Amino acid sequence: MTTLDTGVKIVRNVGRFTFGDGAVAGVADLVASKRSGKSQNAVFLIDEYFKGQKDIAGSLGAKSADAVHFISTVDEPTTQSIDELVAKLHSSGHSSPATIVGFGGGITLDTAKAVSNLLTNGGHAADYQGWDLVRVPGVHKIGVPTISGTGAEATRTCVMTNRETGLKLGMNSDFTVFDHVVLDPSLTSTVPRNQYFYTGMDAYIHCIEALAGSYRNAIGDAYSRETVNLCRNVFLSTDMMASERRSDLMVASYLGGCAIATSYVGVVHPFSAALSVVFGLHHCVANCVVLNATGEFYPEAHAEFRKMIELQKIALPQGVCANLTDELRAALIAATIKHEKPLTNALGTNFRATLTDTRIISLFEKM
């Protein structure tokens, strides 16, 4: 296959990052250093998973005048959920905070990025879904991932679904990138094993898709290769959640996020997006369900994935596409083939010649 130009020519890096077990202890000082005469208060957006943890906001440096919101992870972010949160911040007097801390998984980190952009740019979340529509820098923002794999800490997007239009698209902008990221592997020690696996595989799957594609460049390939190496370290080891393996996976997540910025996915992500849209499956578990059924496109990665899932004794949802109706079949096909860029990346511009309706449905029926 010929190598095609990705079209990506410019990359915005995360400003700074702090790393290592215990790095989270530095967040409070970081927040304090951003408070100034102009802006004394701060905003803390915390994954609801930590709601029961005693004084979690205080440990991150929150003071009484700050806004603390726990972010639900039942659904992935919507333009509506973002707009509602921004409205709450305006009405509580947090229109111009000194900094916003996002503490959690991809949903929470993406929410922090979107809120940061909206507080300075005004308008509604839907106004900025697309490429380079954000006009001015957002509020200073700090990202602290508490689970590894999606790479939201490193990317220039924050994915949101617009329920009115059905559009799932982020604010792709240099301004969406975090100013400071804190990579503390000790935070992932309590992640449930299945979730740890599904989320970590998000980095692996993106990168094996990118490396098998035809849109390529030397820097994206480098980030992808090392991300895959790190994921192998983790998921082919006997204890994927040992301290050093959690460090590896946190680095894989960050570098995988860097890879995303300069490359494209392949066959797995379009099918996975269809499972999310039609059945509401979360992104990471949907990716695993799809890779499990699409070995014909990625035979080596599929074999390795099977080895990993068996070694780590991970359960995958079964029969996700049992009892499909004609309506569901049509919805799944439409939601898959709309992802033209990744499908072209994997199969060429004429991808519909091989990826027929019948073949698409037979793949879904294996999931």
Place this chain on the structure above:
Amino acid sequence: MTTLDTGVKIVRNVGRFTFGDGAVAGVADLVASKRSGKSQNAVFLIDEYFKGQKDIAGSLGAKSADAVHFISTVDEPTTQSIDELVAKLHSSGHSSPATIVGFGGGITLDTAKAVSNLLTNGGHAADYQGWDLVRVPGVHKIGVPTISGTGAEATRTCVMTNRETGLKLGMNSDFTVFDHVVLDPSLTSTVPRNQYFYTGMDAYIHCIEALAGSYRNAIGDAYSRETVNLCRNVFLSTDMMASERRSDLMVASYLGGCAIATSYVGVVHPFSAALSVVFGLHHCVANCVVLNATGEFYPEAHAEFRKMIELQKIALPQGVCANLTDELRAALIAATIKHEKPLTNALGTNFRATLTDTRIISLFEKM
């Protein structure tokens, strides 16, 4: 060997980078976008290698009111050479340029970084040799490497020798990091083969030293591993200067620079520094001379290096340490063992027990 904490906990990334063959064509627009009412002029520091190239400064966007200086690469930067250049810029009315473009190898890039810091911080270059002594951000700066390997485009230092004190030390500071880096592999097509090899091996050698050391962290290791992979791609291929191999080496240089920020070197660099100090050998060729003679510390890397150098038909300086006097021997030993951190990284805190004077000299005599 136990893994020790590197002590490095925070990393400042290059703000943005542009990459790909032809990316250099975007430099002029980038410079134009930085000119403003407050500051209309720009500074161009260009490797003297390009002096004969017709309108090289104009192709980078230079206008008549701008300052254009060609940087000599006979010697590596000194605090004196930096101070003299800054004085020239002050007297020509370029005290507050809109941006500084560094176009060249490590010497030119490091010069651009140092000048940028001095124009806003005042004083002399020697005032800032050390860690975090730069007080305020420098002038906006754009780095365009024209040779790959040292990673100066990605690091937070700019190495300078203070001839009065004998101190070779950079301005290690977050403010030293480039705001924008342009990675255009087409620029390296005319590099002489020997120089291309020596400079590229700088990335390889740093990373194999880091990976063999005891001061380690997951992110430094990840950058180092992929840098070594890329160097293998390049130097174990039949045509190390093919277009795709030059892309690989430019990425290796950038990622190797990222690795430097979070890791330590080993035995090669202290010996190499001694060759530079005592005999004036440039850093990259000195590294190769040392690795060639120190296989006992890095047997696998040494074997691979020998394979690379033979495959690429590269000539190494011979008899560098022939005819040593007692005075030279003492100088070489002193200049080697002062690098305690890298030697500890490679051999442990008690490194002098194995690295005796006799052994040091017998190693130099093989060079």
